[in-house]
Amino acid sequence: MSTQSPGPGTPHRPTLGEVARSAGVSSATASRVVNGSARVSPAAREAVEAAIAEMGYVPNRAARSLVTRRTDTIAIVLSEPEERVFSDPFFAAMVRGISAAVAETDWQLVLLMIQSPRERLKVERYVTQGHVDGVVLMSLHSGDRLPDLLAGASIPTVTSGRPTGTAGFVSYVDADNRGGGRIAVDHLLSVGRTRIATVTGPMDMVPAVDRFDGYCDALRGAGIRPTKSMVEAGDFTDEGGERAMTTLLRRNPELDGVFVASDPMAMGALRALDKAGRRVPEDVALVGFDDIPMAAYAHPPLTTVRQPLDQMAAAMAELLMAQLSDESTYDGLDHIICSTELVRRASA
Amino acid sequence: MSTQSPGPGTPHRPTLGEVARSAGVSSATASRVVNGSARVSPAAREAVEAAIAEMGYVPNRAARSLVTRRTDTIAIVLSEPEERVFSDPFFAAMVRGISAAVAETDWQLVLLMIQSPRERLKVERYVTQGHVDGVVLMSLHSGDRLPDLLAGASIPTVTSGRPTGTAGFVSYVDADNRGGGRIAVDHLLSVGRTRIATVTGPMDMVPAVDRFDGYCDALRGAGIRPTKSMVEAGDFTDEGGERAMTTLLRRNPELDGVFVASDPMAMGALRALDKAGRRVPEDVALVGFDDIPMAAYAHPPLTTVRQPLDQMAAAMAELLMAQLSDESTYDGLDHIICSTELVRRASA
DNA sequence: CCCGTGGATGGAAGCGTTTACATCGCGCAC
DNA sequence: GTGCGCGATGTAAACGCTTCCATCCACGGG
Numbered sequence: 039m040s041t042q043s044p045g046p047g048t049p050h051r052p053t054l055g056e057v058a059r060s061a062g063v064s065s066a067t068a069s070r071v072v073n074g075s076a077r078v079s080p081a082a083r084e085a086v087e088a089a090i091a092e093m094g095y096v097p098n099r100a101a102r103s104l105v106t107r108r109t110d111t112i113a114i115v116l117s118e119p120e121e122r123v124f125s126d127p128f129f130a131a132m133v134r135g136i137s138a139a140v141a142e143t144d145w146q147l148v149l150l151m152i153q154s155p156r157e158r159l160k161v162e163r164y165v166t167q168g169h170v171d172g173v174v175l176m177s178l179h180s181g182d183r184l185p186d187l188l189a190g191a192s193i194p195t196v197t198s199g200r201p202t203g204t205a206g207f208v209s210y211v212d213a214d215n216r217g218g219g220r221i222a223v224d225h226l227l228s229v230g231r232t233r234i235a236t237v238t239g240p241m242d243m244v245p246a247v248d249r250f251d252g253y254c255d256a257l258r259g260a261g262i263r264p265t266k267s268m269v270e271a272g273d274f275t276d277e278g279g280e281r282a283m284t285t286l287l288r289r290n291p292e293l294d295g296v297f298v299a300s301d302p303m304a305m306g307a308l309r310a311l312d313k314a315g316r317r318v319p320e321d322v323a324l325v326g327f328d329d330i331p332m333a334a335y336a337h338p339p340l341t342t343v344r345q346p347l348d349q350m351a352a353a354m355a356e357l358l359m360a361q362l363s364d365e366s367t368y369d370g371l372d373h374i375i376c377s378t379e380l381v382r383r384a385s386a
Numbered sequence: 387m388s389t390q391s392p393g394p395g396t397p398h399r400p401t402l403g404e405v406a407r408s409a410g411v412s413s414a415t416a417s418r419v420v421n422g423s424a425r426v427s428p429a430a431r432e433a434v435e436a437a438i439a440e441m442g443y444v445p446n447r448a449a450r451s452l453v454t455r456r457t458d459t460i461a462i463v464l465s466e467p468e469e470r471v472f473s474d475p476f477f478a479a480m481v482r483g484i485s486a487a488v489a490e491t492d493w494q495l496v497l498l499m500i501q502s503p504r505e506r507l508k509v510e511r512y513v514t515q516g517h518v519d520g521v522v523l524m525s526l527h528s529g530d531r532l533p534d535l536l537a538g539a540s541i542p543t544v545t546s547g548r549p550t551g552t553a554g555f556v557s558y559v560d561a562d563n564r565g566g567g568r569i570a571v572d573h574l575l576s577v578g579r580t581r582i583a584t585v586t587g588p589m590d591m592v593p594a595v596d597r598f599d600g601y602c603d604a605l606r607g608a609g610i611r612p613t614k615s616m617v618e619a620g621d622f623t624d625e626g627g628e629r630a631m632t633t634l635l636r637r638n639p640e641l642d643g644v645f646v647a648s649d650p651m652a653m654g655a656l657r658a659l660d661k662a663g664r665r666v667p668e669d670v671a672l673v674g675f676d677d678i679p680m681a682a683y684a685h686p687p688l689t690t691v692r693q694p695l696d697q698m699a700a701a702m703a704e705l706l707m708a709q710l711s712d713e714s715t716y717d718g719l720d721h722i723i724c725s726t727e728l729v730r731r732a733s734a
Numbered sequence: 735c736c737c738g739t740g741g742a743t744g745g746a747a748g749c750g751t752t753t754a755c756a757t758c759g760c761g762c763a764c
Numbered sequence: 765g766t767g768c769g770c771g772a773t774g775t776a777a778a779c780g781c782t783t784c785c786a787t788c789c790a791c792g793g794g
Contacts, residue, residue, distance in 0.1 A: 051539075053780055064744045069782060079742060096539065099515040100451040101780035104749045109448075111512070113496075120482045130472035133499075137468060141505055146512050148461075149497035151481075157489055164459070164494050167447040169517075191399070191444065401750055412774045417752060427772060449750035452779045 052093040061089035072097060103168070111146040112172040112358065115161055117179060119153045122275060126302055127330040128347065129176065132198060135351020136174060143359070145171075166191045172362050174354055178202065180242045194361035196354045200244050200373070209361065211353045211374045213345035215245045218378035219252020220259075222297045222325040222343050225380055227260050231295030231323050235268040237282040237307060239299045246271075249299045249327060268293065272303045279303025283310035294322055295386070301328040301342055308336060308385075323386035338384035346376050400441040409437035420445060451516070459494040460520040460706065463509055465527060467501045470623060474650055475678040476695065477524065480546060483699020484522060491707070493519075514539045520710050522702055526550065528590045542709035544702045548592050548721070557709065557720045559701045561693035563593045566726035567600020568607075570645045570673040570691050573728055575608050579643030579671050583616040585630040585655060587647045594619075597647045597675060616641065620651045627651025631658035642670055643734070649676040652688055656733075671734035686732035694724050 058068035063082050070078050071086040078086075089095070103109050114136060116123050123129045133149070140147045148170070152158045165173050166187055172194040175184055180202040188195040189207055197210040226234050236253045239246030254264045270286045272278035279298060286293065287310065298304040304326030308318060316322045318338055326333060329344035353374045360372075406416035411430050418426050419434040426434075437443070451457050462484060464471050471477045481497070488495045496518070500506045513521050514535055520542040523532055528550040536543040537555055545558040574582050584601045587594025602612045618634050620626035627646060634641065635658065646652040652674030656666060664670045666686055674681060677692035701722045708720075 054782095055780075065781080066744060066746095066783075067742080070743090073782085077741065082742080094538070096514050096516075098452070098780050099517055100448045100457075101749090102782075103448040104446070104452055104751090104780080105782045107749080109517075111517070120478065120485060124472060124475070124478035124481070127472070130468065133472070134468045137499060137501065141502060144508075146508050147499070149499070151485060151495070151497070153485065154489060160492075160494050166444050168444075169447055169457075169459070190442070402752095403750075413751080414753075414775080415773060418773090421752085425771065430772080446750050449779090450752075452750080452781090453752045455779085 051098070052095045054095070054097070057086065057089045057093055057095045060093060061085040109169060109171050110144060111148055111170050112140065112174070112362070113148050113150050113165060113170045114174045114176060115150045115152060115165070115184065116176050117152045117158075117182060117184075118177045120151055123151060125276075126274065126300075127332070128300075128328060131347035132176060132351045132354075135348050136355045139352055139355030139359075145362075162187055165193065172196075172358050174198065174358060175201075175208075178244065179240075180244075194358060196358045196361075198350070198354060200248075202244055209357045209372045211350050211357065211376070213245070213350065213376050214378050215248035216252040216255065218327060218343040218345065219249035219297065219299070220256045221252075221378065221380050222327065223253050223256035224259075225341070225382075226295040226297060226323055226325055226386060227256065229295075229319075229323055229386060231386075232260075232262065233268075233290070233293045234262075234295040234297065235270070235286045235290055235293045236296065237270055237272045237279055237286065237298040237303055239272060239274045239303075241271055246274075246299060249297075253297050272299070272306075274300045274303060276302045276306040279306030280310045281306070283307035284314070287311070287314050287316070296322060296324050298324060298326050301326040301330040301333050301340060304340055304342065304385075305332065305336060308340075319384065319386050325380075325386045329381050333381075334383065336385070341383045341386040342381050343378050344381050345378050350374075350376050399446075400443045402443070402445070405434065405437045405441055405443045408441065409433040457517060457519050458492060459496055459518050460488065460522070460710070461496050461498050461513060461518040462522045462524060463498045463500060463513070463532065464524050465500045465506075465530060465532075466525045468499055471499060473624075474622065474648075475680070476648075476676060479695035480524060480699045480702075483696050484703045487700055487703030487707075493710075510535055513541065520544075520706050522546065522706060523549075523556075526592065527588075528592075542706060544706045544709075546698070546702060548596075550592055557705045559698050559705065559722045559724070561593070561698065561724050562726050563596035564600040564603065566675060566691040566693065567597035567645065567647070568604045569600075569726065569728050570675065571601050571604035572607075573689070573730075574643040574645060574671055574673055574734060575604065577643075577667075577671055577734060580608075580610065581616075581638070581641045582610075582643040582645065583618070583634045583638060583641045584644060585618055585620045585627055585634065585646040585651055587620060587622045587651075589619055594622075594647060597645075601645050620647070620654075622648045622651060624650045624654040627654030628658045629654070631655035632662070635659070635662050635664070644670060644672050646672060646674050649674040649678040649681050649688060649690055652690070652733075653680065653684060656684060656688075667732065667734050673728075673734045677729050681729075682731065684733070689731045689734040690729050691726050692729050693726050698722075698724050 054068050055065045058065040062085060067082055068086050071083045137147055150161050152161050175197040178197055178199055178201055185201045185208050195208050197208050199212045200210055201208055223234060238250045241247055257264045267289050270282040272282040298307045311318055311322055318324050326340045326342035329342045333340035333342050357372050402416050403413045406413040410433060415426060415430055416434050419431045485495055498509050500509050523545040526545055526547055526549055533549045533556050543556050545556050547560045548558055549556055571582060586598045589595055605612050615637050618630040620630040646655045659666055659670055666672050674688045674690035677690045681688035681690050705720050
């Protein structure tokens with residue numbers, strides 16, 4: 039705090055070489071003590087450490103990664119507007135889980151958000167040009183080039199959710215979205231509903247499609263033919279859910295059940311139903327997806343499909359770490375599918 | 387997508403030199419076209435661009451920053467557990483604002499979270515060792531070394547909120563927290579309350595202290611002596627607010643007004659009051675702080691103090707950009723204080 | 735007393751860029 | 765027909781670090 043900055047202007051950061059000279063050793067030795075690695079005599083170590091402290095030496099990462107070809111950092115990229123990132127507990131849970139796993143390691147975690155085409159470009163550059171050693175991709179949309187770019191640059195990658203397209207030779211962790219959709223609708227059927235609509239997610243996202251497929255599966259399994267008019271897409275947000283539910287209600291006044299493909303949308307749907315004077319679950323039974331914390335406090339409490347977010351986050355971290363440490367030898371292509379379960383509450 | 391990866395294993399990324407050779411120019415010229423900078427003949431430019439495309443060249447950032455001494459990235463560091471980062475709209479708003487400002491520039495924004503001492507160390511290293519050109523510090527706690535470390539390394543920095551300690555020669559943007567506390571309590575007084583308690587934030591954070599000082603100011607201005615038993619600290623979270631309010635109520639059954647130093651805490655306080663059977667505002671009038679979106683939907687809707695978050699975020703971005711572009715010449719030390727305003731709703 | 739052994743150390747070659755600085759033509763004014 | 769200026773290009777020196785390899789030294793066994 040005292041001797042560190044030799045005046046204003048450009049404060050000249052000391053280099054390893056200078057530290058070494060001041061300690062009376064070679065830069066090779068200095069480097070060895072900085073990296074705590076090779077065997078160094080106690081005397082030399084001490085001298086170097088003293089010099090480091092006195093001169094306020096800080097290693098230059100650029101120089102180091104230039105030769106080591108590592109940065110010791112991994113990125114989570116969130117392809118999603120900040121409003122959803124910060125409002126949908128799904129992201130919070132994933133980031134928490136990954137962050138917890140990474141915290142114990144020496145990796146530094148950074149979050150990158152993509153909210154516009156321009157930012158997408160910047161992030162693509164950022165991750166491919168060597169700022170990070172590995173990346174976790176969240177919330178993929180179809181047509182996202184990131185998986186291919188990263189694969190092309192052979193940068194270890196794990197995606198949250200099955201990536202689209204054929205090129206996607208990428209490890210991923212996913213929930214059994216299709217199965218989840220199925221059990222949700224099966225439940226609706228089991229409580230006697232037959233005119234079951236669905237609010238889907240944005241159909242350029244795989245989980246949205248999968249959940250919708252599950253909806254169709256269940257319906258067909260019960261001998262019911264899914265119809266277009268009973269399907270309306272939302273955008274995984276509260277407002278989107280309200281809008282979609284309103285549309286559905288207008289188009290199908292007779293519906294008696296609805297599967298809403300995410301809890302935030304379900305909250306919106308609940309509002310729409312309330313405004314339309316429908317009672318839940320008496321008039322319309324509703325099942326959501328995600329089991330966000332708020333689901334238990336909704337009016338009525340939400341019956342919903344839970345995906346094991348913590349487990350999924352941990353799995354992603356583990357998969358990435360495996361790729362990162364195995365380096366060249368690793369050619370595993372792991373796909374982990376976590377099963378979902380129905381959480382019964384009052385809404386259906 | 388086809389010719390890019392010359393096989394498995396280590397796919398050998400081409401270097402600038404190789405590109406140059408393939409294009410029949412020197413690496414200097416190649417560098418010039420990559421950087422779009424100096425004057426290059428159309429022929430050369432074209433040749434280089436073709437080679438780049440064909441070989442799938444991607445610049446190596448480490449090498450580049452080693453010589454340019456820039457990384458073109460800036461960090462937002464959040465010294466806060468992820469649960470608060472993702473649940474308190476304050477952070478969402480700040481990140482949104484800064485992100486929006488940065489999006490138009492060529493800077494890449496990264497988010498760093500600090501949730502444990504170990505992560506603190508890692509982040510300290512990360513930002514001082516040259517991964518970033520500038521940083522925005524959010525949610526400072528007293529004793530945080532980051533401001534000093536960054537100043538010592540002469541890395542442009544802006545903090546959200548006045549930093550503690552004397553060493554803090556740092557630009558910052560803050561709300562007029564003290565003034566905000568004052569108008570909140572003045573309002574409580576103006577509606578006839580005299581036994582006014584307060585739930586503060588964690589007292590190792592400057593805004594918490596400032597808001598509390600404002601509370602005292604207003605009380606003293608009205609000839610009332612603040613007492614210890616009317617003060618209880620929360621942690622800026624919902625649950626903390628509920629806990630603190632409960633304590634306050636137990637200790638001072640006679641209280642008729644309360645200033646809660648953040649809206650999330652106010653939501654919790656509302657719950658505590660409800661459980662204790664106190665009507666708001668009839669029995670106890672309550673004023674919050676922040677004006678989060680949910681404040682308008684609380685029961686009853688929250689009277690609260692609004693700080694201009696968007697404006698503050700924009701100011702922080704601007705301050706940082708100023709330091710970043712002026713480089714050596716910049717020695718401004720800007721302190722921007724944004725004024726707060728009372729938003730009257732039903733709770734007081 | 736000499737040699738082998740092994741640990742500590744130093745020399746120096748890169749890692750992939752950028753960027754002075756020098757060089758090279760070429761056209762134009764004289 | 766020279767010389768000059770200027771734009772395009774190349775040469776090579778950094779940037780700060782890691783690491784291979786060689787060297788050196790002390791010590792113990794033959």
